[in-house]
Amino acid sequence: MTDEKGDVREGNFRIPLFWIYYPEARKLFANSEVFNRTNDAERRTFDDIFQKRLFGSYIVKEANVYDRRIEDYKQGINALLESERIKEEITNFEHDMWEF
Numbered sequence: 001m002t003d004e005k006g007d008v009r010e011g012n013f014r015i016p017l018f019w020i021y022y023p024e025a026r027k028l029f030a031n032s033e034v035f036n037r038t039n040d041a042e043r044r045t046f047d048d049i050f051q052k053r054l055f056g057s058y059i060v061k062e063a064n065v066y067d068r069r070i071e072d073y074k075q076g077i078n079a080l081l082e083s084e085r086i087k088e089e090i091t092n093f094e095h096d097m098w099e100f
Helices: 022-030 046-051 077-099
Strands: none
Touching: 022 077
């Protein structure tokens, strides 16, 4: 299997199919309703889901000088811990933006 750079990666099934620039797509997301299985009376859009972070995801890369993914420099449990460290860093950054 190959990644977006054309490199072969054994056992890696997470290949980005495309990228969407969120600010340009936000109007479309805000006008597209999503079905809620647990509450059919609630009206929710894709924009609501992104803004409220009602989705699951994995951090696989952060901007860095070497343009490396986490799996390129950490393996196993260390990769998971690095992902959690990055997530914590992002959360702290966002929290600090709103502190008075």
